[in-house]
Amino acid sequence: MRENVLHIENVTMQFGGVVAVDNLTVDVNKGEIVALIGPNGAGKTTAFNCITGVYEPTNGLVSFFGETIVSNHPRGKMKKLYAGQNREFCTKVVSQTPDKITKLGIARTFQNIRLFKNLTVFENVLIAKHMRMKQNFLTATFRLNFMEERRVREESLALLEEQGLLGVKDELASSLPYGVQRRLEIARALATDPKLLLLDEPAAGMNPQETQELADFIVQIKDKYALTVFLIEHHMDLVMRISDRIYVLDFGKLIAHGTAAEVQKDKRVIEAYLGVAEDA
Amino acid sequence: MDMKKLIKTAGPIALLFLLLFVLEKTLPTTSMLFVVLKKGAIYALVAVSMNLLNGFTGLFSLGQAGFMLIGAYTYGILTIPLEAREAVYQYFDGGIVSFTVPVLVAIAAAGLVTAVFAYLIGLPVLRLKSDYLAIATLGFAEIIRAVFQWDKLGPVTNGSNLLKRFPVFTSTLFPFAVAGVCIAVIVLLINSSYGRAFKAIRDDEIAAEAMGINLAKHKQMSFTISSFFAGIGGALLAMYQTTVQAAAFRATMTYEILLIVVIGGIGSVTGSCLASFLFIACSEWWLRFLDEVTYIGAFQVPLLSSGFRKVVFSVIVMIIVLFYSRGIMGTKEFSLDALFRFFKKRFGKTKKEDVAG
Numbered sequence: 001m002r003e004n005v006l007h008i009e010n011v012t013m014q015f016g017g018v019v020a021v022d023n024l025t026v027d028v029n030k031g032e033i034v035a036l037i038g039p040n041g042a043g044k045t046t047a048f049n050c051i052t053g054v055y056e057p058t059n060g061l062v063s064f065f066g067e068t069i070v071s072n073h074p075r076g077k078m079k080k081l082y083a084g085q086n087r088e089f090c091t092k093v094v095s096q097t098p099d100k101i102t103k104l105g106i107a108r109t110f111q112n113i114r115l116f117k118n119l120t121v122f123e124n125v126l127i128a129k130h131m132r133m134k135q136n137f138l139t140a141t142f143r144l145n146f147m148e149e150r151r152v153r154e155e156s157l158a159l160l161e162e163q164g165l166l167g168v169k170d171e172l173a174s175s176l177p178y179g180v181q182r183r184l185e186i187a188r189a190l191a192t193d194p195k196l197l198l199l200d201e202p203a204a205g206m207n208p209q210e211t212q213e214l215a216d217f218i219v220q221i222k223d224k225y226a227l228t229v230f231l232i233e234h235h236m237d238l239v240m241r242i243s244d245r246i247y248v249l250d251f252g253k254l255i256a257h258g259t260a261a262e263v264q265k266d267k268r269v270i271e272a273y274l275g276v277a278e279d280a
Numbered sequence: 281m282d283m284k285k286l287i288k289t290a291g292p293i294a295l296l297f298l299l300l301f302v303l304e305k306t307l308p309t310t311s312m313l314f315v316v317l318k319k320g321a322i323y324a325l326v327a328v329s330m331n332l333l334n335g336f337t338g339l340f341s342l343g344q345a346g347f348m349l350i351g352a353y354t355y356g357i358l359t360i361p362l363e364a365r366e367a368v369y370q371y372f373d374g375g376i377v378s379f380t381v382p383v384l385v386a387i388a389a390a391g392l393v394t395a396v397f398a399y400l401i402g403l404p405v406l407r408l409k410s411d412y413l414a415i416a417t418l419g420f421a422e423i424i425r426a427v428f429q430w431d432k433l434g435p436v437t438n439g440s441n442l443l444k445r446f447p448v449f450t451s452t453l454f455p456f457a458v459a460g461v462c463i464a465v466i467v468l469l470i471n472s473s474y475g476r477a478f479k480a481i482r483d484d485e486i487a488a489e490a491m492g493i494n495l496a497k498h499k500q501m502s503f504t505i506s507s508f509f510a511g512i513g514g515a516l517l518a519m520y521q522t523t524v525q526a527a528a529f530r531a532t533m534t535y536e537i538l539l540i541v542v543i544g545g546i547g548s549v550t551g552s553c554l555a556s557f558l559f560i561a562c563s564e565w566w567l568r569f570l571d572e573v574t575y576i577g578a579f580q581v582p583l584l585s586s587g588f589r590k591v592v593f594s595v596i597v598m599i600i601v602l603f604y605s606r607g608i609m610g611t612k613e614f615s616l617d618a619l620f621r622f623f624k625k626r627f628g629k630t631k632k633e634d635v636a637g
Contacts, residue, residue, distance in 0.1 A: 054486070097494070098486075099489050099491075099492045099493055099495070102491065103492050107490075108490055110486075110487065114486060115487070116487065116488075117484075118482075118611065119476070119479055119480070127476050127477060127479075127491055127493070128492070130474075130480075131491070131493060131494075135473060137501060137505070140472040140474050141465060141469045143472075145473075192491060
């Protein structure tokens with residue numbers, strides 16, 4: 001059995017009275033590509049936000065390489081309002097800001113691209129390297145960190161070259177075509193030295209040809225950087241082609257999980273996507 | 281390569297100082313030019329420090345006057361000569377500070393004390409965003425102004441009375457040198473890895489955090505450093521004015537600095553510097569004639585009377601904001617190279633047209 005990278009257990013995210021993610025349990029093992037799919041509004045991005053610390057889940061636990069990174073139980077107002085299950089599952093509260101979680105080795109991209117628009121491609125990648133530098137603001141200001149700075153610049157250039165973005169390194173991020181912006185966002189995530197890459201709809205807005213290329217690209221970077229990939233996607237052909245396992249969410253609940261072939265046959269998945277046939 | 285770059289940056293600066301030196305030797309010391317240059321240099325420093333916060337980190341803060349006040353008072357309190365203290369602190373038995381420090385040490389102390397205050401204020405305030413942050417910092421600046429005038433603090437701050445008789449500068453070179461060094465340090469910071477992190481926060485906080493940038497730490501850092509330099513600006517202003525009184529550091533002062541930042545271009549250091557000199561020149565010198573009742577022969581020029589200057593000035597500001605909504609420089613930086621390129625393009629074009637004609 002492969003080493004467990006990401007373990008999500010009983011995660012529930014409730015906003016007021018709305019349960020966006022309900023009792024989600026997911027396991028991602030080392031070297032796998034795992035997909036999370038589901039109709040619009042199923043709670044996929046919310047699940048990502050719970051993992052990366054953008055939201056604090058109402059209940060449940062997330063661990064990364066066996067270390068608990070997020071853990072919560074219904075507290076305060078939620079004690080009364082809580083509508084999910086397994087109320088008593090966690091007793092500890094572990095909460096971290098997104099930057100700490102990124103530092104542990106979880107990088108992500110966003111559904112609607114979030115690049116630093118007024119900065120160049122090169123700067124976008126350099127910023128991702130900032131957190132791993134040993135400098136402080138005085139050594140950085142007075143250029144006493146020049147060795148480190150030079151190393152970081154060289155690494156960033158190498159990364160841009162590998163990703164085929166070297167030619168546009170001095171362009172503003174906002175001036176790039178859509179597909180290249182997506183590539184840059186992935187390159188920027190790779191620059192944080194991740195062990196786990198979370199991709200939130202990487203193929204959104206791409207045509208079949210581009211989607212095809214993206215699928216190859218994801219497999220390629222996974223092997224090259226020894227990554228584990230957890231992705232959200234709507235394009236079924238992409239998901240079916242590259243995923244080792246698939247989790248299907250509907251209205252916040254996990255309705256199916258298995259290999260591509262298994263999931264495709266699952267009756268509940270077909271119902272969630274195509275609707276239920278009504279009896280005439 | 282590096283040598284050439286060094287000459288390119290150091291050359292114009294050396295020339296500038298030489299020019300200032302020659303001007304001081306030739307022009308009468310009462311010339312308005314020196315008023316503009318001195319005050320302009322000080323405001324340039326404060327505007328650049330505000331730009332670090334507003335333009336590069338995306339934190340809309342309006343506390344600059346308050347921080348300048350702390351800097352000005354720190355400088356004054358630490359440098360009033362011992363023999364003058366009895367007279368200055370006449371209502372407070374000569375005050376309780378019984379030592380003086382050298383001028384440059386006092387200027388550095390002004391920055392440090394301001395930075396400490398800013399750090400403490402930043403802890404609660406920086407949790408707020410955009411307009412709310414502006415209101416909170418503005419509030420703090422007003423509170424600082426009130427606290428410094430409080431009678432109970434009189435032995436330190438001299439209550440609502442003036443601080444005076446501290447060492448001042450007479451040469452224009454002094455504020456230029458201090459402000460120049462400070463602005464250079466700010467530019468170095470902006471171009472460092474931390475500067476990039478600040479700009480990342482400005483562009484997209486959520487993405488910055490996802491890239492591992494600790495928002496609280498970096499915002500706090502930017503706020504504290506910006507205030508450090510505002511404090512130094514305050515100390516220079518105290519030297520320029522020769523007296524310090526808390527009542528002078530009103531919100532209006534912050535608005536003036538904000539205006540300079542906006543006119544110069546939010547996110548442009550050289551823009552702030554240029555705008556600062558233009559602003560001071562307009563408000564102190566070039567538009568002065570509008571305030572004076574003028575006669576041409578027996579005919580009194582209409583409208584020209586006390587206060588009209590401000591009307592014209594407001595109109596100019598409105599025109600700039602309407603037609604140059606991103607400021608004089610936008611987010612670009614002024615450089616001699618760019619200036620040469622600009623003229624080359626212009627003249628190159630005309631030459632070609634000549635040939636064609």
